[in-house]
Amino acid sequence: MVTKKEEQQLETLGAFEISNDMLKLAQHNEKNNIFLNAGRGNPNWLNTKARLAFARIIEFGTQESRRTMDQGDLAGYTTLEGIRERLETFLDSESSEIDRFLLDAVDYAHDQLGADKDEFVKELVDGAIGNNYPVPSRILKNSERVINAYLESALYRGEKLADQTELFPTEGGTAAIVYIFNSLKENKLIKKGDKIAINTPIFTPYLQIPELNDYDMVEVDLRSTEENNWEIQASEIDKLNDKDIKAFFIVNPSNPGAMAFDDAALAEIKKVVEARPDFIIITDDVYGTFVTDFKTVYSVVPHNTLLVYSYSKLFGATGWRLGVIAANKDNVFDRLIGKLDEKDKEELNTRYAINVIDPEKMSFIDRMVADSRSVGLYHTSGLSTPQQIMEVLFSLTHLLNREKDAYIDASKAIVDRRYDALYKGLKIEKNPSKENSKYYSLIDIYGLAEELYGSAFKDYLVDNFEQVDFLYNLSEKNGVVLMDGVGFGTQPGELRVSEANLPDEDYEILAKQILELLGEYHAQFLQH
Secondary structure, three states, X not given: OOXXXXXXXXXXXXXXXXXXXXXXXXHOOOOOOOOEEOOOOOOOOOOHHHHHHHHHHHHHHHHHHOXXXXXXXXXXXXXXXXXXXXXHHHOOOOOOHHHHHHHHHHHHHHHOOOOOHHHHXXXXXXXXXXXXXXXXXXXXXXXXXXXXXXXXHHHOOOOOOHHHEEEEEEEHHHHHHHHHHHHHHHOXXXXXXXXXXXXXXXXXXXXXXXXXXXXXXXXXXXXXXXXXXXXOOHHHHHHHHOOOEEXXXXXXXXXXXXXXXXXXXXXXXXXXXXXXOOOEEEEEOOOXXXXXXXXXXXXXOHHHEXXXXXXXXXXXXXXXXXXXXXXXXXXXXXXXXXXXXXXXXXXXXXXXXXXXXXXXXXXXXXXXXXXXXXXXXXXXXXXXXXHHHXXXXXXXXXXXXXXXXXXXXXXHXXXXXXXXXXXXXXXXXXXXXXXXXXXXXXXXXXXXXXXXXXXXXXXXXXXXXXXXXXXXXXXXXXXXXXXXXXXXXOOOOEEEEEOOOOOOOHHHHXXXXXXXXXXXXXXXXXXX
């Protein structure tokens, strides 16, 4: 048995580190239960169409390369002229759905986005086989058009911003977060001691990174609570009118609260920006597609917002590391850099002088690209071209079916079923809000204890056990791994459940294990 002191030591770790510590215990649990890991948010489904299309492009690309050199395993380079016609000859659109998808994708890029067909095909082919550095280093030319169209369709709810937006693909959303924090600091837009606002509970790095010695910023908590179904209230957004707060960091829909900002919250944020035109917002919208009619903060205040998106959750692509940062061409970041004092400007000019002739005109998003490779390796920066092409192909699976995307509907239905099974099993009330993504749930063990066994039992749990005790015993005894909500900024007693990574039927079992362990605690209470 773990001691109270050991539990206190566990609580000093991050939520993901605590969860990792529980995995071995759960796999060899005392009751020999099946191992159920509902901790991390890795989905157990994936998009097949984009992956199969990628494989076909690789096959065609190697065949194309043999046209210029062919010596065993050694092939040459691809050529532009006639490459679209050769792709059409290679593909069998009559009998292959994947081949038809690729031909439709080429037509879409030309008809809807204005791309030259040969250039688009060559970018797909060279990108997939990875035979060149990313050029431009920030993002491939036609890839930016496609990904912009996807973001506009999936996240902006009718706002037309694709033509105004520049993109920087990154190694997942996590790299995007790191690059943004680093470049904000390097470009003097945030500094040690600055106040930043964070909507909690939130994905743990947004809480942890600002506290590091690298940044050492003061966090202002804009809290969403269970009493309000984890929806942010206008009274919390009103805190942003404090002119000492430099920036606002959000995950929308939230992780782990799972709620998207509703129209009222978006309107309040717009009021703040109208009153504070130099205000900075960073929004991480990875779960946006799990909410019907989702609308990102970027579409409401685009000139003040950096948008982070990841393909990992919707498309089952966590291992691919596919993220992107979006910034409006007319943005507050460039404007604030222009307002720096001459000493700071000169320092930044010196920093980026090896990258561009006129560093003072270098945009913030391009500075992020340079900073991501310590400036000196700017010429070899950028997300690998195969990763960029996967982002394009995932995007196209939606764009070619954007009026009725059966894949997105099916993904939403998966988490919906699991959410229902969990809450039915726990016999607790569901959150019916249309803003509920249902990708995660926060289960209040103290509240559940009070509802089932009374307030005296709840007080017993609070007074006699560390916050991670229930979580630890759930792993060690019952074989269930969940995550400690405190690491995300919740109150003690909240446990995060992912509705993404277990088979549907396991969520009823998971609920049963939670109730069974709570009953064992209650039996101890009766003997106390």
